[in-house]
Amino acid sequence: MRFRVEILLDNDLIPKDKNRIFLSLLKRCFETNDKEYFNSLYKDDKKPKSFTYAIYMGAFVKQKVYHFANRKAYH
Known part of the structure; x- marks a missing residue:
């Protein structure tokens, strides 16, 4: 399963x-939309998760901060 999320930022910077x-955003979405699934994943913190994720943002890094040209981050 893949998700493509477009996030509009308040400014053009986020920490590296x-x-x-x-x-944290992903966990909050799980918690809000499917508490049973959230609990199955995070009730026991040491349980290995059956998913992974990668982030592509189309930004450049300068001094430990990502800079975005148009305040959009693609996740």
Whole structure:
């Protein structure tokens, strides 16, 4: 299964350590839309997850910050 998400940012910068932010967003979506699935994944924090993710953003990095030309991040 693949998701393509377009996120409109408040500004054109996000921290280079973006993975925590996007994983938090993904977890929040699971929690909001399917609590049973969320609990099956995260009730036991040490359980290996059966998914992975990658982020393509079309931005450049300068001093530990991603810069976006048009404030859109593609995930």
